[in-house]
Amino acid sequence: MEYRHSVDPNALEIVWNHANEALFIFDYEGNILEANPAFAELFGGKPEDLRISVCCEDSEECEELLDMLKRGEDIPFHFIQRKRKDGKILDILASYGAVNKGKVLAVGMYKDFTGKMEIHRKLKSSHDGYRKLLDEFPYAVLMIKDETVIYANRAGLEIVGASSKEVLIGKPIWQLIRPEEEQSIRQRLMKGMEVTVHEEIERFDGRKLWVEIAMRRVCYENEYVLQMVLRDVTEKRNYEEQLKFFAYQDPLTGLFNRRYFTKEMKKSVEEARKNNRMFGVMFIDLDDFKKVNDSLGHEMGDQLLIQFADRLKKKLREGDIICRFGGDEFLVLIKNIRGKKALVEVVNRLQDALRRPYQLGEESVVVTSSIGIAMFPHDGTDAKTLLSCADQALYEAKEQGEGFRFFRSRD
CATH class of the missing domain: 3.30.450.20 (PAS domain)
Structure with a gap:
C-alpha cells in the first residue's frame, strides 16, 4: 500500500x-x-x-x-x-x-x-570596493548575462588575450565550452550546483591554452548572473601529458612501450570479437644485434634501434600499434586484416625496408630481422595467448633462418 x-x-x-x-x-x-x-x-x-x-x-x-x-x-x-x-x-x-x-x-x-537577499546585496553592493576586490583577484573572473560577458577583471582580460575590456565585453561566452557539454552544464547550473570543467580555449591572439573553468550563479549588482572563474592549467596539463608519455612510451625510440601495447591488445581483442574481425600480432627481433653493440659500442646500438623503429613507423599504417617490447625486440599490432595474405604483404614490405643498410656514424651496417606472427582468432582469443604464439613463431623463424614465420599449432 x-x-x-x-x-x-x-x-x-x-x-x-x-x-x-x-x-x-x-x-x-x-x-x-x-x-x-x-x-x-x-x-x-x-x-x-x-x-x-x-x-x-x-x-x-x-x-x-x-x-x-x-x-x-x-x-x-x-x-x-x-x-x-x-x-x-x-x-x-x-x-x-x-x-x-x-x-x-x-x-x-x-x-x-527578499529580506535575506537585501542584506546580502547591501553587504556586496559597495560596488567600487567589490569591483576593486575582483580586479585585484589573482584568478580570471568573468560575469555573464544573457549569454554575453558583462564584466571581466584584469586577470580575465589577460587569460583570453584581450587588449581591453571593450574587446571582451558583449562577446558570447559559450564558445569557450565544448558544445557536447553545454546542455549538461546548463542543467546543473539551474539546480544551483557549481560546475567545474577543463577546456582548451583559443585566445584573441590565436594562442591556445587549457583552463579550468568554475561556474555558478551569483548575485552581481542586484541581479543573478553566471560567474566564471578561469585558471590557466596549461603547464599542469603538459606535465600530466609528459607523465602519460613516460608511462606509455619508450624514451629511446618514441614508440609505445609494453604496458600500452598490452592495454591496446586487450581492447583490440574485445573490438574484434564484437565486430567479427581479424587482426595480426608480429613479434620482431633484430638478428645479431649483440654483435653491433660489441663492435661499435652501445651508443651506435641505440642509434640502430632508433633508425629501425623509424623504418617500422614509416612502413605501417597510422592505426597500427608499434611497441618496443624491450632490448632489440618489437611488437606490431596490425588491425582489421582480411586474412593471412594481407599479413604476408605487410611482412614483405617491412623486411624490404629493414634489410637496407643503416648508417651508424662512419659505418654502414646491414642487419636482418626475424618475425613471428600470430592471428586472431585463429591462434588465440586473448592477448596473452596471442603474444605467446607470436613469440613461439619468432623462435622458430630464428631457428630455421626463415625471416618470418606464422604460428603453427602442434595439435
Missing part, C-alpha cells in the same frame, strides 16, 4: 492551508492551477488575479525547466525573482517536485528570500 493511502486527507488539507511557504501545482505549460493561502499572502492576491506563471521571461530557461520536470527530475533550490501585485520584486527560493499525473506537471514551493 502506498504511503499516501495511509495519510488522512484532512491532515494534508491542514498542511496545505497552514504552511508558511507558498505551495502550488502547475500544468505542462507552467500555468499555476491551484495555490495555498500562503501563496496569495506572498503575492498579494490569488494566482488567477496575478497572472503569475512558473516561467520567467527567459523562454529558453523556462523550456529547460519544464523539460526536466517532464523527465521526472526534481529541481531543488532554484533562485528566481517574481513581482507582487503591488509591483514589488521578490527574491524567491523555488523548489519543484515532478508529478506528471493528469493535468499536473509538478508541485512547487516558493520561499521568500
Whole structure:
C-alpha cells in the first residue's frame, strides 16, 4: 500500500492551508492551477488575479525547466525573482517536485528570500570596493548575462588575450565550452550546483591554452548572473601529458612501450570479437644485434634501434600499434586484416625496408630481422595467448633462418 493511502486527507488539507511557504501545482505549460493561502499572502492576491506563471521571461530557461520536470527530475533550490501585485520584486527560493499525473506537471514551493537577499546585496553592493576586490583577484573572473560577458577583471582580460575590456565585453561566452557539454552544464547550473570543467580555449591572439573553468550563479549588482572563474592549467596539463608519455612510451625510440601495447591488445581483442574481425600480432627481433653493440659500442646500438623503429613507423599504417617490447625486440599490432595474405604483404614490405643498410656514424651496417606472427582468432582469443604464439613463431623463424614465420599449432 502506498504511503499516501495511509495519510488522512484532512491532515494534508491542514498542511496545505497552514504552511508558511507558498505551495502550488502547475500544468505542462507552467500555468499555476491551484495555490495555498500562503501563496496569495506572498503575492498579494490569488494566482488567477496575478497572472503569475512558473516561467520567467527567459523562454529558453523556462523550456529547460519544464523539460526536466517532464523527465521526472526534481529541481531543488532554484533562485528566481517574481513581482507582487503591488509591483514589488521578490527574491524567491523555488523548489519543484515532478508529478506528471493528469493535468499536473509538478508541485512547487516558493520561499521568500527578499529580506535575506537585501542584506546580502547591501553587504556586496559597495560596488567600487567589490569591483576593486575582483580586479585585484589573482584568478580570471568573468560575469555573464544573457549569454554575453558583462564584466571581466584584469586577470580575465589577460587569460583570453584581450587588449581591453571593450574587446571582451558583449562577446558570447559559450564558445569557450565544448558544445557536447553545454546542455549538461546548463542543467546543473539551474539546480544551483557549481560546475567545474577543463577546456582548451583559443585566445584573441590565436594562442591556445587549457583552463579550468568554475561556474555558478551569483548575485552581481542586484541581479543573478553566471560567474566564471578561469585558471590557466596549461603547464599542469603538459606535465600530466609528459607523465602519460613516460608511462606509455619508450624514451629511446618514441614508440609505445609494453604496458600500452598490452592495454591496446586487450581492447583490440574485445573490438574484434564484437565486430567479427581479424587482426595480426608480429613479434620482431633484430638478428645479431649483440654483435653491433660489441663492435661499435652501445651508443651506435641505440642509434640502430632508433633508425629501425623509424623504418617500422614509416612502413605501417597510422592505426597500427608499434611497441618496443624491450632490448632489440618489437611488437606490431596490425588491425582489421582480411586474412593471412594481407599479413604476408605487410611482412614483405617491412623486411624490404629493414634489410637496407643503416648508417651508424662512419659505418654502414646491414642487419636482418626475424618475425613471428600470430592471428586472431585463429591462434588465440586473448592477448596473452596471442603474444605467446607470436613469440613461439619468432623462435622458430630464428631457428630455421626463415625471416618470418606464422604460428603453427602442434595439435
